[in-house]
Amino acid sequence: MSGLLKIVVFCLTFAVLASAQGADSVNLLIMIEDADKNSIPRNSQINKRVHASISQQLNQVADVYDETSLTLGNLKQSRKYRTDAELIDIARSITRPPIDLVVVLNTYASVTTNQYAKNARARVAAKILNPKSGQLLDNFEVQSPRTWSIPYACNKQSCILEEIGDEAKVLGDELGLVLAEKLNWLINGDTPVQKTTDDTLIVNDYYLEFDGFSPQDMANIEEYLLLFSGYISHRPTQQRHTRTTLLYRSTSGTAKLSRNILKLLEELTMRATINFYDNNFNVKRITFRGENPNRDIAEGW
Template identity: 35%
Template sequence: MKTLTKTLMGAFASLALVLALSLAPAPGYAGDQPNILPVPEDADLDTVPGNSRVFERVLRAVITEMQTMGFRVYDQTGVIMSFTDPNRVRRSDAELIALAQRVPNVPIDVILPIQIYASANQNPYIPDVLDLRIRVTGRMLHAQTMQSLGNFEVAFGPGAGEIPVASLPRVCNRDCVLEHVGNEAKTIGAEVGRVLATKLDVLSPASPQPMPQQPVVVTPPVAQQPVVPAPAGCTGLTTAYTLAFTGFQPQEMTLIEGYLAGFKGYDHHRPVRVTMTSADYWYETCSDVARLNRNLRLMVESMGVQARIAMAGNRFEIQKIGLMGNR
């Protein structure tokens, strides 16, 4: 009992230092910028399939806009070909999500499903005129938490609120419709890609670029001007993790919660499941995963306990290695 009390007193002193340092002004907390995987959302048989030339043109336009904003975009075929057939189409949403989570070499952070509808309908006022309608929808999902990060839709057609397009030829079969959709594909994909990239840019701010060095100019002394520090904040995508603690005493868990709130980049946490011997927390932070892993190791070291720390996906397992007790 005396040993535990002494250990906790030392840990509380370390925690006080951590919290004091966390209140000091600091530059932005650098989190991981998201890895993006665009996928065709074509389970609906009315949608344009993901292996069509039309979808490829829309996909390339979306990717170009994402890359222009500085995001890393990965090719679906390249990252899944090692464990499944990349040529399959009409996959369900559940299958697309499972594929993104199983990519072995690249941690996918954002899934970008793209859906295209195209149809040709007879004009209600001119019987021999076919009107082309195109609707492209893009949405973003956090690959680990399934949080919706935003969506956008662009509609081309003759209806109110739609972007007008030229009418189709008098005789136009399915291939003809797809060819005309392809002609508009670059504009459609660019619209969707630019808006989604802008939304993601707000959620995952870029790291500030270094200012160019200014020449030294000697001026007469003037009154001291107030210095406005750069605002502290997060860069990169805020990500949620599950932190599962096992074998810690209630007093130690109280101390651990203080450490978690003191880590740089901390957003918030929430208990998910708590018992006398275990506690699971939902923990959101803009800190990168490597820093979080290091902070957890430093935390248990500061507490003076032996613990096993393992990570898989967005889940950390922190298991205290217990010793034989004395009475």
Template identity: 35%
Template sequence: MKRLTTTFMIAAFSLLCATVLLSNKSQAAELPYLMIMGEDNDQDAIPRDSRVFRRVLNELAEAMNADGFDVYDETAVSLDDYAQGRSRRSDAELIDVARSITRPPIDIVVLFEIYASAERLDYTTKVRTRLSGRLLDVHSGRRMGNFEVSSPRNFRAPVNCNRECILETVGDNARLLARDVADVLVQKLGDEVDYGYDDRDDYDDRDGYGNGSTKDMARRRGNDGCRGRVQDVFLNFQNFTEQEMLDIEDVILAKFSCYVDHRPAGSHGRTHEYVYKTRLHTAKLKRNLVRALEYLGMSGRVRYQGKEFNISKVNKRRSRYYNDGSKW
């Protein structure tokens, strides 16, 4: 009986270890943090303090939240540092606000505008509504897609419809249009996030830097085993020589998983800047950079904010004294 119990415990422990290792090898997509912001700088657009604006915003947020995306309220995350209740804001102000928020760091903003008009006729009131906007990566500035939906011609209101009636009719129409827009947004974001394959055997994180074999670079560039949207990450290396940067690039190409592309953005003395495209989680990218310095025998620090990494090498003082043997 005792031997049977011991055998069962060993089998259970082995199953647990296998489950943990399998979950570590499967890389889920890193979901972006979203924020919905209204563009109302155009005097013809409906301002953000309107009830119509709030109904559209709530409909967009609800649709994306129901589909599994993390949507954050602009007022809640910017309450401490920014003036609230401002209308007719420029694009520069919206992007600056979204880019400066770090708790949580906003990755993508949904910028939308609402246009509405009413034409009064003797027998009815024609109501026209149009909803347009775009998806924007706030850190890289990459436009991820545009959208525009207009109301059909059969949107009508009573012939004696007053201002209150017009607002409610426009709000109902805009809310219906927001549902169509939300479906388009969810599809575009889903295509970005869910891209890639789930080949669990392609990359084994247990290899490490010193003990494992280098994976085939062609397969690595195919992003097998990596899922999620391509992110533009900015790498700033400080106090590195040209030869040291060649060594670092070799490590990135041979060891970093989910690699897509990289290109130099600038080089000034011992300061080197790169634009790095990857599908890797930003947290693991930070760990990889720390491990790369350790693997190359370099002392340094890795700092991170937003989508920008600052890697600073700690240089040691070079000794120019020499021992020439037994000469006096």
């Protein structure tokens, strides 16, 4: 069988595998950024109500995890005034389960008092990030009518928190619905039903490091990388005689990409170990004494 025909058969095999395998779930973390001193601190009951409202909406689209539960025992809890950089670093540090997307929330509220009335206003902003690549995927914000009146006698902090919290919860419900629609599009495109593969519209950047593979090996491997479903582009970030690192851009999830790499090695009769962490795949060649590692792609077919 010619090398070209074998690649065609290989491509069809991947199409069958794609429909037979289950979908990757999207693991989502909702985090509150309060580095801006004008924003409401993350431990405020206002933010807790906003967080709960949005979590309820997004849980219909993705697997939403609780930050405290995942970081308890490893990271310092109840920190305030956290920046984007800290939030992304925390999301990247979580590996069980790995976090695919982060929704970052900012909540703002203010109360103004004059001689006869007390008015409040609130705003909640959110952005969707890919923590592995740092890519901004989308953003949106909702706000209350220009102002709304609260009881003039509402002077205690508990009263103000309750009044603003009620409005903030409504804003959280509204924002959650919008974010759910945006996430559904990113994950499923315009298909309203559950997908049968783990390809999404979310673009993932992977670093594929091939250790112990010759330039001829890499030429053969790259022919197959182009065939993987979800493929967008790739380019080398490091090339040495027996080590090549590729920046591989794809809409496939990690589980599917891992399966495809295993199938690729099987098709090329190459033995290797595969290690995965964060968004990095390390593929290390295993050779045996007397074995010729530079096998031609069409040899024996």
